[in-house]
Amino acid sequence: MHRRRCRSAVLALGMIASLLVPTAVAAPPAAAAPSGTRKVIAQLFEWNWPSVASECTNVLGPKGYGYVQVSPPQEHVKGNPWWVAYQPASYRVESRKGTRAQFQSMVNTCHAAGVKVIVDAVINHMSGQDNGGTGWAGSSYGHYDYPGIYQTQDFHHCGRNGGDDIVNYNDRYEVQNCELVNLADLKTESDYVRSRIAGYLNDLLSLGVDGFRLDASKHMPAGDIAAIKGKLSRSAYLVQEVIYGAGEPIQPTEYTGNGDVHEFRYGKDLARMFNSERLAYLKNFGAAWGYLPSGSAVAFVDNHDTQRDGGVLTYKNGGSYALANAFMLAWPYGSPAVMSSFTFSGKDQGPPSDANNKTLNTTCYSGWECEHRWRVIANMVAFNNATQGAAVANWYDNGYQHIAFSRAGRGYLTINDEGFAVTGRSYYAGVPAGRYCDVIHGDFGNGSCSGPVITVDSSGWFAANINAHDAVAVHIGAKLP
Template sequence: NQFKAMMDSANKYNVKVIVDVLPNHTAIDHTAVLPALDEAVGGHDKLYHANGFTPIKDYNDRYQCTTGEMGGLPDVNTENPDFQHYYMTYVNDLLSLGVRGFRYDTAKHIGLPSDPLDSLAARNNFWDVATGREEVKGLRLAVPADSLFIYGEVLQDKNVKESEYAEYMDLTASAYGHALRTVLDKADFNADSLLNWHHPVDGKHLVTWVESHDTYANEHESAGLTDEQIRMGWVFLTARQNGTPLFFSRPAGSTRENYWGNNRVGARGNDEFKHPEVVAVNKFRRSMSGQPETIATADNGAVIVVSRGNAGAAIINLSSEPRNINGVDTTLPDGDYTDAVYGSSFKVNSGKLSGQLDPLTSYLLYR
């Protein structure tokens, strides 16, 4: 009832909701599984893979990765038709309430048709059922998959079948996020390659991020970057033509010395998602839909300009120093421009952009 009330409210504002789903694990204490789930799948012994309580030792071994216990979480037999029917009943219930997309957590731990079979599985067909290609026991995805936004958390590694997963859904661009963080840390666009997606899948089908909950919380790989650096990365990702950017909201009250801040389950994060530059580039992205991108740099990679056809441009100063740019390439028409965030003035003359930039600040120009 609470979820329905939220969906009804979101619908009034034309906000679409994506549900984070985790079909392939239960809690560490598997004896706490409710009897209704055990009954639905034919008994508790039918709920898990035969290998489901064997800890994964090699994440690049596809049999271990798709059937074994991850982080203490036992692995569900997602190939059991009774479980698939139970799961799709849940999915269709969400769709009936207005849900219009799904994020599949730990998606690379659910087997593909080409992966090794668990001894309790007849076919690796979970993804065919989940995306509506197949029915299970007379039940099928209630809404066509191509009308939903579905993506999988398929973190990249040595032996991950990105291209096969991409036949079913969009994927996370984890390697691109790592490259972007390198650029932010060095304040140099040339510190890594950001002109390719570091992925075999086209950018139109990738979910991009500057950082994720994993990179922030697990070993704090990205937690040392300042909020300003993260913001510059966000403006770059969001101003681009392709990729679907995902904003990680850091815990409220967090600092570079205290990563957790006032962390509470269910509480919103800090106010960075409301920062004027974040709000402005989100609106910029919508208004630039369909416009081709051109990326240029200045000051030895410290400044990035993402031009979108002749309609607009994002200017990003990655450095902690003010910059005076003079003659950066842009596809904007000649003329005088006023930035949409701070009201700063810029000029374009013969396809060259000039203006003054504050440290770790971004600017958005419209034709």
């Protein structure tokens, strides 16, 4: 939680329609343990628990997503904005997204569909309400008083800048001991506080969750997180929110010893390549750009914070956003996280809710964007699964906005983001000869393809015309009989 090249031609309407169409929903698979090759995370932002459960069964499992990241489940302050979920009032698993029993049922259902569950865990702070109040589940609280949990001595009171708020991000002490926008900052160096936080995380582990996205990790020393991790009842996947700042004393690399870390530069740089620079520059995208090592990073085009802060592509960019996600899911850097948003026009706007601010069941494309269902994005998840461990090979670019590459014998993607079609040329895919479903434009299932079929010859080549602002992708998991 934290606070295009201008084109002479618009995106072709037909191309946008093909990229944004929802993918077909397959029949639910038999219950199975999640595959080790399933690394893609779907962030179902602010979805309620019954809706997450249904999505695991009907979409996430069948499409090959490995994880679902759910929004904070603890009791929070009352209100409509999305950020109320990031202001805990207690550690009870009861929120506007559902009850403890519904949460438990959701975890079980997702596991049955082969999808692991990551919880967005708010452990750096409690609420930011000066006057306190009553939380969603009825717990009373004050800004520094959470009966039976924390009192004023359990919080930092840094007294800087005429108050307790962070002002200077070049001051390590201030960033980790002052308040992020008035949110009561927990004294995570205290063993008592660490034990209470671990107690909350262990409660979630007892409900079967598989991992945690640790919100505001930058505002806690890496050693404090390590100490909390040491109190967990069993192993769990961790990804930490640490936003890179050039020249700042706190860097994402400090946290890799605890688990994965979000690579915030990825989405901003990818947007810049699509908007104002050249896709050709992506030839060595990743660690060579100064990013975290691939094995320690979670990459994303956008998340719930960055899509509100600007500088990234979001669902509002339509076809460009779909193509950026296609690239991310085809390119071997980090663990990719796909954003699934609700529609918003204001920065603070909350999810679709009833009169009491209880989150409504998700109805895709009616208040909810469901980008994870867009054909390009959903189908490229299987591409990612099919190409795990395969190196990039056969890179091609025209020096500008037309690129192509293979994943050594397992898959091939070409993106043409020029304002004109590329016609009359062939591409060396390097995959076994045969007929393949173009998963950018069609769904593969039961040995058939609902869209165009690409024929790769015995030498590994295929011919195709690529429309402006469009793409073609094939992989060995979508090979036709």
